[in-house]
Every structure is written in C-alpha cells, then in structure tokens.
Amino acid sequence: xxxxxxxxxxxxxxxxxxxxxxxxxxxxxxxxxxxxxxxxxxxxxxxxxxxxxxxxxxxxxxxxxxxxxxxxxxxxxxxxxxxxxxxxxxxxxxxxxxxxxxxxxxxxxxxxxxxxxxxxxxxxxxxxxxxxxxxxxxxxxxxxxxxxxxxxxxxxxxxxxxxxxxxxxxxxxxxxxxxxxxxxxxxxxxxxxxxxxxxxxxxxxxxxxxxxxxxxxxxxxxxxxxxxxxxxxxxxxxxxxxxxxxxxxxxxxxxxxxxxxxxxxxxxxxxxxxxxxxxxxxxxxxxxxxxxxxxxxxxxxxxxxxxxxxxxxxxxxxxxxxxxxxxxxxxx
Numbered sequence: 001x002x003x004x005x006x007x008x009x010x011x012x013x014x015x016x017x018x019x020x021x022x023x024x025x026x027x028x029x030x031x032x033x034x035x036x037x038x039x040x041x042x043x044x045x046x047x048x049x050x051x052x053x054x055x056x057x058x059x060x061x062x063x064x065x066x067x068x069x070x071x072x073x074x075x076x077x078x079x080x081x082x083x084x085x086x087x088x089x090x091x092x093x094x095x096x097x098x099x100x101x102x103x104x105x106x107x108x109x110x111x112x113x114x115x116x117x118x119x120x121x122x123x124x125x126x127x128x129x130x131x132x133x134x135x136x137x138x139x140x141x142x143x144x145x146x147x148x149x150x151x152x153x154x155x156x157x158x159x160x161x162x163x164x165x166x167x168x169x170x171x172x173x174x175x176x177x178x179x180x181x182x183x184x185x186x187x188x189x190x191x192x193x194x195x196x197x198x199x200x201x202x203x204x205x206x207x208x209x210x211x212x213x214x215x216x217x218x219x220x221x222x223x224x225x226x227x228x229x230x231x232x233x234x235x236x237x238x239x240x241x242x243x244x245x246x247x248x249x250x251x252x253x254x255x256x257x258x259x260x261x262x263x264x265x266x267x268x269x270x271x272x273x274x275x276x277x278x279x280x281x282x283x284x285x286x287x288x289x290x291x292x293x294x295x296x297x298x299x300x301x302x303x304x305x306x307x308x309x310x311x312x313x314x315x316x317x318x319x320x321x322x323x324x325x326x327x328x329x330x331x332x
Contacts, residue, residue, distance in 0.1 A: 012159040018117035022152035024110035027139035061116025141268040149269035171292035177317040234263035
C-alpha cells in the first residue's frame with residue numbers, strides 16, 4: 001500500500017511534512033489497546049490512570065490511549081467521591097459506584113488512540129494497527145446510533161503564511177459539500193456539535209476574492225465566528241500557535257495544543273468495516289491539498305460558489321457537490 005503524496009511535500013524548513021491520526025472507537029479496553037500497540041511497534045506502556053495510557057519509545061514514536069471524557073479522567077486523577085463530599089468506608093462500594101459511572105459513560109464516550117505524526121510515506125505502517133483493531137472487534141461510528149465517533153487527521157501546513165492558511169480554508173469550504181456526501185457522514189455526527197459547519201457569513205467572507213487579511217485579522221475573524229474547536233476543519237491549533245493572546249481567552253477551559261497543523265475532524269470512524277483503510281480518508285483529504293495549490297481554479301470556484309449560493313437556497317449543497325465533481329473530476 002502506497003500513500004499518495006500531497007502537491008507540497010516539504011514544510012518551510014525543507015523537511016517532509018508530517019501527518020498524525022486520531023481514531024475514536026469502542027469495544028476494546030484501554031489496556032488492551034495499549035498492548036496491541038506495543039505488540040506491533042514495541043515501546044513501553046505507562047498507565048497514568050485507568051483512562052489514560054502513554055506508549056513511549058515505539059519504532060514510530062509516542063502514542064496515547066485515552067477515554068475521551070473529562071469527567072472520567074478527573075475521577076481517575078483525583079479521589080472524586082471524597083471531593084464531592086461522599087464518604088464511603090468500604091472500598092468495594094466505592095469501586096462499584098465508580099464502575100457504574102464508568103460503564104454508563106462508555107456507552108457513548110469513545111476510546112481514542114492518538115498516533116505520532118509521521119511523514120506521509122510512513123503512514124502505511126499504521127495500517128497494521130488498523131487491522132489489529134479490526135481483528136479485536138473495535139466498534140466505530142455505525143455500530144450504534146449514539147456513536148458520534150470520528151477519525152481525525154492532523155496535517156502539517158506547508159508553511160504559516162496567511163495566504164497559505166486562507167487558501168486551505170477556501171479549498172476546504174469549497175469541497176465541504178462534496179466531502180459531506182462522499183464520506184457519508186453519519187447522522188449522529190451531523191447533529192452532534194463536534195463537526196458543526198462554518199457559518200455561512202464566515203464562508204462568504206473567506207471566499208470573497210477581496211478578502212486578504214493580515215495575520216491578526218485572519219485569526220480575529222475566525223474566532224469571532226468560530227469561538228470553538230467544533231468545526232470539520234479546526235484551525236484553533238495553528239491559530240493558537242500564531243496568535244496565542246487572541247486564542248487563549250476563547251479556549252479557556254478547553255484543551256488546545258498549539259501546533260502548525262490543520263485538525264481535520266470530518267471523517268467517520270469506520271473501524272468496524274473490514275474494507276476500510278486509513279489511507280481512504282487520506283485520499284479524500286488530498287483533494288483539499290490539490291485545490292489549495294491550484295490558485296486559478298481556487299479563485300474560479302470561490303467566485304462560482306458565491307454566485308451559486310446566492311441563486312440556490314434549498315438544494316445548494318447537493319447541487320454544488322455535483323458541480324465540483326464535474327469541474328475537478330472527483331470520485332462520486
């Protein structure tokens with residue numbers, strides 16, 4: 001299996017751009033997931049608490065396995081029952097209450113594996129992890145109507161120039177209706193807040209050919225309309241790196257690790273589909289890369305999007321998806 005390379009393969013330092021995967025799933029215990037990783041890539045497991053494991057020193061880098069639920073992590077990090085003023089003398093009773101909360105939350109809260117960022121040509125090594133998780137009956141988005149699980153991709157930006165970041169945003173906004181249909185985004189994820197679409201007013205602002213902000217204005221415009229990480233492409237990590245004083249107050253109480261990456265959150269976690277590959281989701285993201293690099297087509301489609309959006313109201317997304325399929329020769 002060979003992962004296709006993006007048009008721009010190196011970052012501003014001349015190094016290969018890196019990509020990191022984050023996979024949400026259910027059906028496997030955190031300890032077991034950590035053991036699968038070490039069986040494939042070596043390394044040592046460190047148990048931070050019952051919901052958080054670090055796997056360090058593997059052949060690929062460092063992994064994390066964590067239950068993506070802050071209340072459970074806080075319970076594990078502190079003696080939460082005592083902090084709530086609940087005095088339980090018997091350890092067995094305390095454990096039974098914690099286990100009950102644990103079981104209830106796990107019915108809707110995903111386990112997450114955060115994989116190390118790798119050069120694109122090395123991403124194929126992660127397919128063995130995908131295969132082993134499938135063998136262990138990991139459950140993805142479609143296993144339950146409440147499973148709003150995702151497959152996130154962190155893609156290092158070619159550089160941190162304002163024009164580059166705006167062009168990637170434009171490219172994604174243009175391709176979003178097509179991605180939404182092509183990836184068959186689950187209804188549980190569409191109605192959840194985790195991948196809320198960009199507001200129309202912000203999309204119109206960014207796609208306007210006259211929109212040429214400086215760095216501060218770019219970040220301020222974004223957080224004015226998107227004061228959240230819950231977008232299909234989350235720009236808070238890269239904007240937090242560029243303008244921390246603007247982003248920090250907005251992200252107060254939320255985890256946001258500043259880094260030079262696009263945090264692409266849209267794909268479903270299809271880990272329980274034996275035909276699914278991580279490479280499949282990468283292939284679709286590459287269309288964003290290609291359009292972002294084609295400046296003339298990007299300008300043409302930005303203008304056409306704004307025109308069609310003004311003329312079409314009810315069926316715009318479906319019609320626009322069909323338009324970009326034809327103009328960009330995309331897979332339906």
